[in-house]
Amino acid sequence: MTAPWCDKTGHEIREAVVRGDVTARVVTEAHLARIHALDGKIDAYTQIWEEYALAMADRVDEKRRSGATLGILAGVPISLKELMCTKQGETTCASKMLAGYRSPFDGTMVQRLAAADAVFLGKVNMDEFAMGSSTENSAIKTTKNPWDLGCVPGGSSGGSAAAVAADLCSMSMGSDTGGSIRQPAALCGCVGIKPTYGRVSRFGLVAFASSLDQIGPLTKDVRDAALCLNAICGRDPMDATSVDLAVPDFTAALTGNVKGLRIGLPKEYFTDALGAEVREKVMAAIEVLRGLGAETVEVSLPHCDYAIAAYYIICTAEASANLARFDGVRYGFRHPDAKDMRGMYVMSKSAGFGPEVRRRILLGTYVLSSGYYDAYYLKAQKVRRLIKQDFDEAFEKCDVVLGPTTPSPAFRFGEKTADPLEMYLSDIYTISVNLATLPGLSLPCGLSSSGLPIGMQLIAKPFAEETLLRTAHAYEQNRGFDMGKPPIA
Amino acid sequence: MSRIGKAEVEHVAGLAQLELDEAAKERLVHEMGDILAYMDQLNALDTTNVEPMMHALEMTNVFREDCVGESLPREEALRNAPNHDEEYFIVPKILEGGNA
Numbered sequence: 001m002t003a004p005w006c007d008k009t010g011h012e013i014r015e016a017v018v019r020g021d022v023t024a025r026v027v028t029e030a031h032l033a034r035i036h037a038l039d040g041k042i043d044a045y046t047q048i049w050e051e052y053a054l055a056m057a058d059r060v061d062e063k064r065r066s067g068a069t070l071g072i073l074a075g076v077p078i079s080l081k082e083l084m085c086t087k088q089g090e091t092t093c094a095s096k097m098l099a100g101y102r103s104p105f106d107g108t109m110v111q112r113l114a115a116a117d118a119v120f121l122g123k124v125n126m127d128e129f130a131m132g133s134s135t136e137n138s139a140i141k142t143t144k145n146p147w148d149l150g151c152v153p154g155g156s157s158g159g160s161a162a163a164v165a166a167d168l169c170s171m172s173m174g175s176d177t178g179g180s181i182r183q184p185a186a187l188c189g190c191v192g193i194k195p196t197y198g199r200v201s202r203f204g205l206v207a208f209a210s211s212l213d214q215i216g217p218l219t220k221d222v223r224d225a226a227l228c229l230n231a232i233c234g235r236d237p238m239d240a241t242s243v244d245l246a247v248p249d250f251t252a253a254l255t256g257n258v259k260g261l262r263i264g265l266p267k268e269y270f271t272d273a274l275g276a277e278v279r280e281k282v283m284a285a286i287e288v289l290r291g292l293g294a295e296t297v298e299v300s301l302p303h304c305d306y307a308i309a310a311y312y313i314i315c316t317a318e319a320s321a322n323l324a325r326f327d328g329v330r331y332g333f334r335h336p337d338a339k340d341m342r343g344m345y346v347m348s349k350s351a352g353f354g355p356e357v358r359r360r361i362l363l364g365t366y367v368l369s370s371g372y373y374d375a376y377y378l379k380a381q382k383v384r385r386l387i388k389q390d391f392d393e394a395f396e397k398c399d400v401v402l403g404p405t406t407p408s409p410a411f412r413f414g415e416k417t418a419d420p421l422e423m424y425l426s427d428i429y430t431i432s433v434n435l436a437t438l439p440g441l442s443l444p445c446g447l448s449s450s451g452l453p454i455g456m457q458l459i460a461k462p463f464a465e466e467t468l469l470r471t472a473h474a475y476e477q478n479r480g481f482d483m484g485k486p487p488i489a
Numbered sequence: 490m491s492r493i494g495k496a497e498v499e500h501v502a503g504l505a506q507l508e509l510d511e512a513a514k515e516r517l518v519h520e521m522g523d524i525l526a527y528m529d530q531l532n533a534l535d536t537t538n539v540e541p542m543m544h545a546l547e548m549t550n551v552f553r554e555d556c557v558g559e560s561l562p563r564e565e566a567l568r569n570a571p572n573h574d575e576e577y578f579i580v581p582k583i584l585e586g587g588n589a
Contacts, residue, residue, distance in 0.1 A: 104565040197545045211545040240551040309528045320505065327506075329578050334571035340581050345506045358507055362498070363521060365505040367528075379531050381541035386534070388542060421523050437545045 005030040006167040007485070010076040010224040013170055017060065017075035024057035024075030028119050031077045035121065035168050041149060041488060043141045044163040046082055047089045047123040053077070056119045063117065071117030073231055078113060079124045079169040081160055082140075084215075085204035086110055088120070093206050094138040095128045097332045097352035107204015108236045109173065109215050116231040121169050124159030128354045129323065130180055130208045132156050133426050136417055137356045145188060146486035147452050151410035154184030160218045161188035165453075165486055171219040171228060175205055177212045178311055179405075179430025182442035185218050186405035186455025189444045189483055191472070192218045193225045196462045197437035198243035200229075201236030209318035210241075212311075212434040222443065222473040226250035229465060245463060253466035254473040259293035261471060264398030266301045269429060275408040281446035281454045282404050288479055289402075289471070299394040299401065303386045307432040308424055310387065313367050313380035314435070319357075320364025326352065359420060388436040391459070400471050401459040404429055405442040409452035433459055441468040443476060444483050453483065491522030492529075 005013065005027045016022045032050055039045050060075050080086065083093045085103035092098045106114070114120070127137035135143045135158025143158045145151040146166040153162040157174030161184035164172050174181040176194035185192025193216045200215045207213060217228035230251065235244040263286070270279065286296060328334035328348035335347035353361065367376035394401055407428060416423040433440040439462070442455040460467045498517050502509050509517065563576070572579040 101569055104561055104568065237553060241546060241548075243546065243548075303534070306531055306534060309531050312524065313528055313531075328571060329580055330566075331569035332571075338581060341583050342506075344581055346508050349506050350508045353507075355513075358509075359517065359520060361505050361507065362501050362517065363524060366493075366497075366501045366521070366525070369501065369504060375532075376528060378541055379536060380528075381543060382536035382539040383531055383534060385539050385542040386536070419523075420520055421527055424524075 006034045008170065009220045010073060010170040011227055013076050014072070014074050017064070018070050020064070024060040024119060025054060027075050028053050028057040028077055028121070031121055031169060038166060038488060039168060041144065042146055042162050042166050042168065043143050044124050044159045044166065044168055045079070045122050046092070046094065046125050046140050046159065049089055049120060049122040052088050053119050053121050056114070060117045060119065071115060072227060073113060074117040076118050077121050077170045078118045079121050079160065079163050079172040080110065081157055081172070081174050082123050082126050083130060083175060083206040084110055084123075084173060085206065086120070086123075089123060091206065092140070093129045094126045094140050095352065095354065095357070096139045097326050099333065101331055103204070105204065108201035108238055109232045110204060112232050113173070118231075124163050124172060126159055127156035128357050129206070129319070130156040130175055130177055131319070131356050131360055133179070133183060133423050134411070134416065135159060135184070136413065137354060139354055142413070145410045146488050147189065148410065148450070151412055151452065152187070154187035154410065156180040157218060158184045161185055161190050161192070164188070164190045164218050164220060166488060167485070171217050171224055173215060174218050175213055175215050176434065177208050177315060178434050179427040181216050181218060182405050182430050182440055182455070182457060183427060185442045186444075186457075187410040187453065189453030189486070190218045190220065191222055191225050191441070191443045192216065193229070193441040193465070193468065194433065194439065195229065195233065195465055196439045198241055199233050199439070199463065199465065201239040201242040203236055203238035207322040209315040210322060211318060212315060214434070222469055222476050223251060223254060225441070226254060226469045243463075248466060250466060250469055253470045255470060256474050256477055258289060258471055258474045261289075261294040261400065262398040263289060263294050263296045263471070264299035264394050264401045265296055266299050266304070266394065266401060266403055268301050268304045269403035273407055273428070274404055277448045278404045278406070278408060278454050282402075282456045285445040285456050285475060285479065286402060288475055292474055292478055294471075297398050299397055301387075301390040301394060301432065303383065303390050304432050306383050307387055307435060308428060310380040310383040311431045311435055312363070312424060313376050314384065316360045316364030317368050317377050318364070320361045320368065323353070323357070323361055356420070384435045387432050391436045391438060395461050399460070400467050403457055405455035405457040409448045409450075409454055429457060438462060439465045439468055441472050443472045445479070446481070447483070451487070491518050492525045493518060493522050
């Protein structure tokens with residue numbers, strides 16, 4: 001089907017709305033029509049906010065008619081991952097535990113996007129409580145990869161990536177604890193950025209692992225990622241871990257100039273574990289950046305092989321503490337047959353959480369339990385320090401680290417569900433970035449022989465998102481091919 | 490031989506307030522065993538003089554003025570509770586019913 005406005009980027013839509021070439025209502029209606037026509041195949045959306053979206057669009061159009069200055073995301077249709085607290089609709093985390101939950105407040109990121117005149121189309125699917133790498137752990141539905149409906153979209157922000165790739169929204173807000181923005185972005189051919197820990201307020205983001213979680217956008221191009229960061233970054237009194245640091249105009253970093261930029265290539269990222277096709281496309285991307293005047297230097301991240309083990313100790317430990325709040329008292333599922341307090345806790349948690357969430361709560365409880373704390377949790381925190389130090393040393397030699405986002409393109413449904421450990425290993429390149437609190441960005445760098453997107457990852461020093469965006473944008477503008485669109489209707 | 494046994498899975502499930510059927514216990518003995526065995530590779534690293542990274546940001550206390558601010562109206566705070574009246578969350582009786 002033809003999709004007027006749906007194939008446009010957020011900045012193109014915003015410019016058209018500001019110029020008066022189109023109204024926000026027309027853009028919103030076009031997206032809603034496409035969602036109704038196509039999402040039955042993709043299953044990205046969990047909630048479609050038809051009336052709410054049109055009312056938001058009408059407010060933007062009214063604002064323009066009144067002559068008021070329009071926000072930096074005026075009329076841009078956005079979808080939100082199911083774990084972003086919104087007064088509108090439900091906030092379920094794709095879990096039976098929170099079915100029907102209506103947040104009494106909007107999260108800070110949601111408030112900031114609304115203040116920038118964005119339009120919310122609805123919410124999109126995810127792995128339950130953001131635990132997973134394929135969105136197969138959703139209790140709501142199975143989201144398909146628009147490039148191949150037999151393949152997963154990645155996860156946990158799989159609904160976000162699929163919705164952006166299928167032009168069912170202009171951009172989507174995701175969260176990233178170990179790769180949950182970058183991995184699905186890579187598997188669906190989108191741009192996805194996980195900002196530095198502390199860059200974006202997490203107030204209103206349902207917590208998974210609090211020392212790792214960060215919010216960020218999945219977009220159609222690098223400029224949209226920069227634009228979105230302009231709207232959402234910055235200190236928030238409601239989140240003590242949000243950093244009081246000046247927020248630059250990230251779009252000003254998109255100069256196209258990477259002359260003299262030092263790109264570090266970690267030798268540990270280009271081993272036999274990396275698929276041949278992914279290697280080939282990432283190497284070709286490096287050549288494009290070299291052609292633009294960037295220099296490459298080999299760096300080493302000697303502890304990266306330990307990242308997954310450290311990560312799954314830390315994230316499950318934090319998850320077991322965070323998810324203890326779902327006790328059936330103040331919100332969430334309460335088992336109707338519970339007769340006493342202990343029974344209410346046990347029966348509600350056991351029936352409300354899905355298998356992967358239960359598994360992680362058990363692992364986290366185990367590594368924090370008496371007698372094991374030092375051997376697991378404390379050890380993992382020491383290894384986390386070593387991983388961070390690896391990056392510190394690498395950044396003495398380079399400005400940005402470049403490598404693959406994932407070892408292979410999108411995998412098929414069921415391929416990794418039998419063995420949880422194998423699913424965990426698919427996040428090998430993204431996890432250490434969260435442990436080291438760094439900003440990371442994935443962007444498309446080609447298609448596999450079977451037509452699946454391949455992503456490359458850029459990593460920078462803390463709060464050096466501008467370096468990431470500058471590098472990514474220069475590549476995107478000069479890569480010399482068009483990624484095209486997924487072969488859906 | 491799995492890294493952990495059924496008794497340990499049951500113990501941890503008790504701590505986590507989860508109940509598991511027999512099939513789930515059997516599965517978790519193997520799944521958790523595999524994952525914990527994978528985690529054991531950290532023991533290969535000498536971390537004797539490494540300071541644990543306890544916080545993601547090297548910041549200490551974040552202070553704010555201690556003043557009255559806006560808070561959630563009571564009815565809003567109670568709205569999502571499975572059982573409540575106008576003022577309270579309602580839970581099953583605590584003093585009866587054989588709590589462990």
